[in-house]
Amino acid sequence: MNDRERRDFEAGLAQEVDAFLRSESTRRTFITRFGQMTGLLAVSGSALTAVTDWALAQQAAELADPSTPLGQAQALALKASQEGPKDGSAFRAVEAAKQFSGVTLNLTYEAGLQALDPRNFSGPMWEQLTGIKSAVVELSNPDMYSKPVAEHIANSGAYDVLDISPAWTPSLADGGVIAPLDDYIAKYMNKADLDDYHPLYKALPTYKGKIWGFFDDGDMFALYYRKDIFEDPKLKEAYQAKFNAELAPPKTWDEYNRIAQFITDQLAPNVYGAGHFRKAGSPGNQFDFLQQFRASGGKLFDDSMxxxxxxxxxLKTLQSMIASNAASIPGNNELDAVSLWAAFLTGKVAMIYSWPPTGRMAANYSQSAKAINFIPQSQIAGKVGYAVVPGNPEHATGFNKALAAGSSNLEAAYLYMQWVTSPPVSLARVMLPYALRDPYRLSHFKSELYAGLFPSAKEYLYNLNNSANVGLLDPIMPGAQDYFLSIDRMCTEVWAGGDPDAALKTAAAEMNATTERLGVDSQKAFYAEFLKLPGATADNTVEKLGMAVKLD
Structure with missing residues (x-):
């Protein structure tokens, strides 16, 4: 396959996906023949299994030292799967799945660290328990959407279990790409496990009254700050004298910018007040804008969409972000999430807000895995505090596990999904130092084993729970990625010196064009469904709906 063939295929696929989103007929012949000719689609599910089976065949479930919290969590997951309780979802899934021994399930995962869990831990353990093999198909994030759509159009049956962004659920469900789970849940699951999800996450796979997957990754932004800096007596005295206020974790964005600028003025170039991942496409701009915009009362769409x-x-949001940039480490606007982590871990930044791996990395827990070789050892271990992001933090993407409707192993694939997201198994998975799956169940937040991973792990878990109580969801509707890209381009233009007001108008026009392309009436219906979810707006967070989870 040459570059021209790839470009032709990608252009054609984009047109087909747009037609799919509009519920128009698609050109199955184009997708199937051209995609298979160029190698961009699988000929069949068996073609995918060869990619990774050679590695899985050489692995057994690698369990950690049984004297460690991780080792104990893994042992409990194995015990729950083999011995019960008999009415537990893990045990019931394993017992039912043994009839499918010898089957191979094709699992899509985001390429990189996300795929290490099914390769090294959950996949081998599932095979050991049931005889069902798994082949991990690593895809880029955009391909995690487009490839399942293309395979569905081609009717290839290439995938069994899909990792999908919650934002994709409506279009994949309406398009028949994923299958509802309700009948399987009624047959196999201990229903109490559904109530173990934090309320922000419980409804995420629900659409039009049906359940289209299991939530599997609590990607909640939280604030991480240097306690040694915030508690420094001289800095506290100087801040009190200047602002007649205590130097403490910020509760508002104005406080955040004021504190960041104060620390930069006092400590730079050794330490800067803040840092952000503002690099175009990193992603970060859209998440930051969405959380501040909605916390400031902004509405993504009006009644006419x-x-x-x-x-x-x-405008207020962009001006706040500009002030944050001015108070930040040099090169702030070119940082991605990994480079920001490096700046924080090496002590160059006093506070950041980011995904949950930040806390594990800051404590040097993640670095205990050889796979985490892309970040430095933490120089601030034991010095990090946790707080809720000012206003309302963003639940920035996350993953659902969904059942590919075209799978020839539907029941076996469902049983794997039930098992891998069950309370005991999912706890062991979110405790893996090398994986990027983050806590999302109440039993995760309350776990004494997780709390034993590093000295401040209990505070870290409680803060993730508290953040979810007031957290905001990414828009869950077709075109979400296009809306995000418009916001990202807008921010990047402003960081380069563009006029904020003009950039906002340009981005709004782009978003309106996306809505019109996908159909105003259908987008309005999707948006109305999204607004029903806890966390869709700052007015209906879990806390404001009276469902907040309080941990002792």
Whole structure:
């Protein structure tokens, strides 16, 4: 396959996906023949298994030292799967799945660290328990959406279990790409496990009254700050004298910018007040804008589905982000998430907000795995505090496990999904130092084993729970990625010196064009479904709905 063939295929696939989203007929012949000719689609499910079976065949479930919290969690997961309790979802899934021994399930995962869990831990353990093999198909994040759609159009049956962004659920469900789980849940699951999800996450796979997957990754932003800096007597005295206020973790964005600028003025170039991943496409700009915009009262769309970002709330948000940039480490606007982690871990930044691996890395827990060789050892271990992001933090993407409707192993694939997301197994998975799956169940937040991973792990878990109580969800609707890209381009233009008001209007026009391309009426219906979810707006967070989880 040459570059021209790839470009032709990708262009054609984009057109087909758009048609799919509009519920129009698609050109199955184009997708099937051209995709298979160029190698961009699987000829069949068996073609995919060869990619990774050679590695899985050489592995057994590698369990950690049984004297460690991780080793104990893994042993408990194995015990729950083999011995019960008999009504537990893990045990019931394993017992039912043994009839499918010898089957191979094709699992899509985001390429990189995400795939290490099924390769090294859960996949081998599942095979050991049931005789069912797994082949991990690593895909880029955009391909995790487009490839299952293309395989569905081609009717290839290439995938069994899909890792998908919650934002994709409506279009994949309406398009028949994924299958509802309700009948399988009624037959196999201990229903109490559904109530073990934090309320922000419980409803995420629900669409039009049906359940289309199991939530599997609590990607909640939280604030991480240097306690030694915030508790420094001289800095506290200087801050009190200047602002007549205590130097403490910020509760508002104005406080955040004021504190960041104060620390930068006092300690730079040794330490800067803040840092952000603002690099175009990193992603970060859209998540940051969405959380601040909605916390400031902004509405993404009005009643006619016109984009609402070109507003006072939008301008206020961009001005706040510009002030944050000015108070940040040099090169802030070119940082991605990994480079920001490096700056924080090496002590160059006093506070950041990011995904949950930040806390594990800051404590040097993640670095205990050889796979985490892309970040430095933490120089701030034991000095990090946790707080809720000012206003309302973003639940920035995350993953659902969904059942590919075209799978020839539907029941076996469902049983794997039930097992791998069950309370005891999922706890062991979110405790893996090398994996990027983050806590999402109440039993995760309350786990004494997880709390034993590093000295401040209990505080870290409680803060993730508290953040979810007031957290906001990414928009869950077709076109979400296009809306995100418009916001990202807008921010990047402003960081380069562009006029904020003009950039907002341009991005709003782009978002309106996306809505019109996908159909105003259908997008309005999708958006209305999204607004029913806890966390869709700052007015209906889990806390404001009276469902907040309080941990002792």
């Amino acid at each position: 016109k984009a609402g970002i070109a507003s006072d709330a939008g």
